Amino acid sequence: MRPYSNTGPELRKGAWxxxxxxxxxxxxxxxxxxxxxxxPLKAGLNRCRKSCRLRWLNYLRPNIKxxxxxxxxxxxxxxxxxxxxxxxxxxxxxxxGRTANDVKNYWNTHQRSCSKxxxxxxxxxxxxxxxxxxxxxxxxxxxxxxxxxxxxxxIMARQxxxxxxxxxxxxxxxxxxxxxxxxxxxxxxxINKYIDDLFDDHEKGIDGTIGxxxxxxxxxxxxxxxxxxxxxxxxxxxxxxxxxxMELINSDQL
DNA sequence: AAAACCTCCAACCGCCAAGCG
DNA sequence: TCGCTTGGCGGTTGGAGGTTT
Numbered sequence: 001m002r003p004y005s006n007t008g009p010e011l012r013k014g015a016w017x018x019x020x021x022x023x024x025x026x027x028x029x030x031x032x033x034x035x036x037x038x039x040p041l042k043a044g045l046n047r048c049r050k051s052c053r054l055r056w057l058n059y060l061r062p063n064i065k066x067x068x069x070x071x072x073x074x075x076x077x078x079x080x081x082x083x084x085x086x087x088x089x090x091x092x093x094x095x096x097g098r099t100a101n102d103v104k105n106y107w108n109t110h111q112r113s114c115s116k117x118x119x120x121x122x123x124x125x126x127x128x129x130x131x132x133x134x135x136x137x138x139x140x141x142x143x144x145x146x147x148x149x150x151x152x153x154x155i156m157a158r159q160x161x162x163x164x165x166x167x168x169x170x171x172x173x174x175x176x177x178x179x180x181x182x183x184x185x186x187x188x189x190x191i192n193k194y195i196d197d198l199f200d201d202h203e204k205g206i207d208g209t210i211g212x213x214x215x216x217x218x219x220x221x222x223x224x225x226x227x228x229x230x231x232x233x234x235x236x237x238x239x240x241x242x243x244x245x246m247e248l249i250n251s252d253q254l
Numbered sequence: 255a256a257a258a259c260c261t262c263c264a265a266c267c268g269c270c271a272a273g274c275g
Numbered sequence: 276t277c278g279c280t281t282g283g284c285g286g287t288t289g290g291a292g293g294t295t296t
Contacts, residue, residue: 013265014266016265037281049281049282050266053282055264055265059264088285089283100284102263104263104286109261109262109263
């Protein structure tokens with residue numbers, strides 16, 4: 001890939017050598033991931049923390065799949081991209097063995113070839129219609145710092161209702177319509193079924209509940225448990241997206 | 255055979271948010 | 276509150292290798 005070059009007196013850039021890979025892998029096998037700022041020093045690598053992290057995540061980590069994407073993986077990428085846009089980390093989090101970089105590279109390649117094809121067939125109205133997508137773009141949240149997903153909180157979804165405070169006195173509520181920037185689309189039965197098909201099996205596999213996992217990496221795979229006012233579990237997408245207030249309450253309150 | 259072109263993908267870059275003192 | 280550090284992400288680059296002309 002990139003030629004070796006030293007921008008500073010120490011740090012190496014460019015392709016990794018087998019020796020460097022071994023040093024990094026051995027260190028992480030022994031001490032685990034994290035503390036990336038320490039890894040170059042402790043592993044004896046003249047690499048920056050970012051380079052080490054990237055090399056591990058995209059190449060050295062166990063269970064990384066290599067080779068072509070299977071058809072079901074491609075389908076999943078296409079569907080998730082329709083929902084999430086270029087949120088590669090989120091998409092990759094739902095495809096076992098694939099990294100965000102893999103997905104991103106695949107998509108860029110795929111998109112290039114698709115756009116070329118579209119240029120060749122400019123009058124293909126059907127394909128143009130299919131390419132019109134609605135993207136759900138989760139944006140960085142302004143959650144309260146006291147929000148603790150580790151306690152398996154429940155999300156109470158109310159439409160126009162007043163948010164309640166948690167028993168610790170904090171108001172751990174957030175507004176879906178402004179937070180997640182969900183599109184104001186009408187969710188008809190087909191879309192609901194589509195989304196259910198997309199997520200149901202995976203979500204249920206997480207902790208036996210359904211919901212929306214906030215993000216692949218920082219969310220550590222925890223899913224939000226969405227319930228309605230009667231404490232019946234409902235799909236995250238079963239209620240209108242406008243003017244929804246969600247609140248976190250401790251699970252022992254239910 | 256060789257030059258031109260294309261595709262793939264590892265790696266880098268810049269930015270952002272969270273955490274901490 | 277502010278500035279610094281760190282982790283993480285998406286966009287982009289550019290070399291290697293394959294394909295076409």
